[in-house]
Amino acid sequence: MKLKLHVWRQKDKSTPGRMETYDANNISPNMSFLEMLDVVNEDLIKDGKDPIAFEHDCREGICGSCGLMVNGVAHGPQDATTTCQLHMRSFKDGEELFVEPWRAHGFPVLRDLVVDRSAFDRIIQAGGFISVNSGAAQDANALPVRKVDADEAFNAAACIGCGACVAACKNASAMLFVSAKVAQFSLLPQGQPERQERALNMVNQMKEEGFGNCTNQYECEAVCPKQISADYIAKLNREFIKASLSSHDARK
Secondary structure (H helix, E strand, O other): OOEEEEEEEOOOOOOOOEEEEEEEOOOOOOOEHHHHHHHHHHHHHHOOOOOOOOOOOOOOOOOOOOOOEEOOEEOOOOOOOOHHHOEHHHOOOOOEEEEEOOOOOOOOEEEOOEEOOHHHHHHHHOOOOOOOOOOOOOOOOOOOOOHHHHHHHHHHHOOOOOOHHHHHOOOOEOHHHHHHHHHHHHOOHHHOOOHHHHHHHHHHHHHHOOOEOOOOOOHHHHHOOOOOOOHHHHHHHHHHHHHHHHHHHHHO
C-alpha cells in the first residue's frame, strides 16, 4: 500500500503548529496504524529529519495513550477500536489521511501528536478512590454484591481514560470519562463512604481543568473504544445533584 499523510507537526506547546505532508510507502495492510507511523518515522530519520512524535505504550488497546484523530474521527473509522488496534486494511491504497492530536483546552499539545492528558489524572486524584481499609484480600463471596451492580460497575471500569470522548465532543466535555469513574465506585459497597464527596470533587475538578458541558450529542459514546454507555452521564448528573443538595443542607 501507498498512502499520503497530512500530519500535524508542532515543535512544542508554545510554538504554532502546521500540517505537513508525507508519503507512506510499502505499507502492509496487516500493519497497525502505529506500525505504519513507525515506518514513516524510519524514512524520516534516514533523511535526517525529525520523526513524528506520537504517544504509545501497550499497543494492545489497554493503556489509552495512543489516541489520534484520523480523518477527523477519534481513533479512526473502526468502532470499538483504539488507534493502536486500527489496521491499515481499513484504508484504501492511495488514500489521503489527515492525522491530528486531540483538540481540547484540557489537552494542550506537547509535541506533534502528543497531548498532555494529566488533567484526567487530577480528576481521578480529586476523588477516584476509596478509603476503606480492607486489609488482606477477602474471599470473593464475603461481600455480597448484586450481579446487575457488579456487571454495571465492571462495564464502567472498562474506561481506559484515552480522552476520545473529549476529542469528539464539540464542547470538549469529559463527562463520559468522569461518569464512568464515578459509577464504578458508586455501584459497589466499597465506594459508599465517599460517594457524595467523590461526585462533587471530581465534577468540580473537571470544570477547573477547562472541559466543557455535555449537551447530549453522543459523539463520546460513538467513538469510545470500550463502548462506555452515555447512560453513565445521566447517573453522574443524579449523583451530583443529590450530593449538591446534601451539601447545601449540611451547611444550613
